[in-house]
Amino acid sequence: MKTELTAVALRKLPRPESGRLELTDTKCRGLNFRYTAKGERTWSIRLKVHGRDRRFVLGHYPAMSLSDARDTAGRLRAEVTAGRDPVAERREARQAALVDQATSVSEVLHRYADLHLAKLKDESRRHNALKRALKIHMARPMAELTKTDLQAMVDDKARKTPVAANRLLAGLSHFAGWAHRRGYLEVNIGERLEKPHRETGRDRVLTLEELAAIWDASEKLGPLWGGYIRLLMLTAQRRGDVAGMRWEELEGDRWVIPGSRTKNGKPHIVHLSAPAVAELEGIREDAERAKGLIFTTTGKTPISGFGRFKERLDELSGVTGWTLHDLRTAFASHCAEAGVSESVVDRVLNHVATGSRVSAVARVYQRSELLPQRAQALERWAGILLRAAGEPLAGQVVRLGA
Numbered sequence: 001m002k003t004e005l006t007a008v009a010l011r012k013l014p015r016p017e018s019g020r021l022e023l024t025d026t027k028c029r030g031l032n033f034r035y036t037a038k039g040e041r042t043w044s045i046r047l048k049v050h051g052r053d054r055r056f057v058l059g060h061y062p063a064m065s066l067s068d069a070r071d072t073a074g075r076l077r078a079e080v081t082a083g084r085d086p087v088a089e090r091r092e093a094r095q096a097a098l099v100d101q102a103t104s105v106s107e108v109l110h111r112y113a114d115l116h117l118a119k120l121k122d123e124s125r126r127h128n129a130l131k132r133a134l135k136i137h138m139a140r141p142m143a144e145l146t147k148t149d150l151q152a153m154v155d156d157k158a159r160k161t162p163v164a165a166n167r168l169l170a171g172l173s174h175f176a177g178w179a180h181r182r183g184y185l186e187v188n189i190g191e192r193l194e195k196p197h198r199e200t201g202r203d204r205v206l207t208l209e210e211l212a213a214i215w216d217a218s219e220k221l222g223p224l225w226g227g228y229i230r231l232l233m234l235t236a237q238r239r240g241d242v243a244g245m246r247w248e249e250l251e252g253d254r255w256v257i258p259g260s261r262t263k264n265g266k267p268h269i270v271h272l273s274a275p276a277v278a279e280l281e282g283i284r285e286d287a288e289r290a291k292g293l294i295f296t297t298t299g300k301t302p303i304s305g306f307g308r309f310k311e312r313l314d315e316l317s318g319v320t321g322w323t324l325h326d327l328r329t330a331f332a333s334h335c336a337e338a339g340v341s342e343s344v345v346d347r348v349l350n351h352v353a354t355g356s357r358v359s360a361v362a363r364v365y366q367r368s369e370l371l372p373q374r375a376q377a378l379e380r381w382a383g384i385l386l387r388a389a390g391e392p393l394a395g396q397v398v399r400l401g402a
Contacts, residue, residue, distance in 0.1 A: 234272075
């Protein structure tokens with residue numbers, strides 16, 4: 001029904017008992033007011049776009065008043081008269097939004113994780129580091145990310161942890177390069193980012209007195225963390241390998257670390273000296289079951305919180321300015337002084353030889369296991385540690401799992 005609509009008439013208009021009521025405004029050509037039996041009141045306008053009759057919903061009453069509806073209808077009519085197609089423009093806007101979503105930083109990072117990070121052993125750590133750094137940019141289109149953005153992330157990290165900032169720089173650079181090669185970025189914004197911290201090789205070698213103080217302090221940390229640090233010292237293995245140690249990996253006086261957990265991807269055999277076996281037997285007596293992870297508080301994941309643990313250890317021992325990795329350096333240094341060959345030390349530490357091409361004879365020598373010599377080296381190392389700490393040497397080796 002055509003009528004000149006008024007604000008007063010609209011407020012007093014009764015709801016239809018069934019169906020819907022349609023009112024067409026005579027003051028604004030094509031403007032329509034629809035009132036349904038369910039109480040819905042909407043504004044719309046009918047216009048011809050490229051010869052086709054189309055209805056455009058403008059809004060809902062009373063949120064959109066009569067005057068607002070007339071103004072909106074007038075603007076839309078002017079756009080159509082000028083040759084624009086509002087329907088097509090809305091469709092293109094929706095498609096553009098979908099494209100932006102598909103190529104957002106979040107989506108590209110997800111694809112990077114699936115196609116690249118999933119191949120790496122430390123996938124979770126690298127992925128989480130990138131997610132934390134890119135958190136505020138996740139919803140942005142990847143194409144809008146800039147080199148300035150990446151450098152700011154690295155610089156912010158460097159204010160607290162300079163070395164960690166270097167690792168973040170490497171991760172962001174690789175991610176940006178990967179995105180550039182796949183067309184998500186027009187330029188490689190990860191190139192030539194400024195490294196915030198110049199790293200130098202560590203020359204910190206813990207003295208026997210310092211090692212003794214650390215050993216003594218471990219006795220005050222309780223069976224979990226105390227046992228962990230003593231096994232770390234006795235085996236000279238990486239902190240993550242020891243943290244992930246499982247009862248099933250122990251075979252008598254040998255610990256076989258599977259290739260899935262080692263840095264070089266190859267299984268690694270570690271001789272367990274008499275004190276190391278005694279340490280594990282003490283832990284097993286306290287454990288509810290000799291199965292699964294040895295160092296765990298949840299039964300499902302290895303221990304974590306190494307930062308707080310290390311601060312407590314420093315406080316108890318009085319030894320500062322060192323890292324857990326320095327225990328491996330101490331093993332290498334003191335064993336070398338005790339006459340253990342470098343090749344045996346390298347195999348205990350599970351190092352992979354790098355550098356120039358070696359001879360066939362050298363390659364055969366490098367592939368040899370040297371298991372007896374490695375066992376002797378770790379037994380000697382245990383003796384050095386225990387004598388320094390004033391501890392009695394462990395007696396006969398108890399065969400784990402026997």
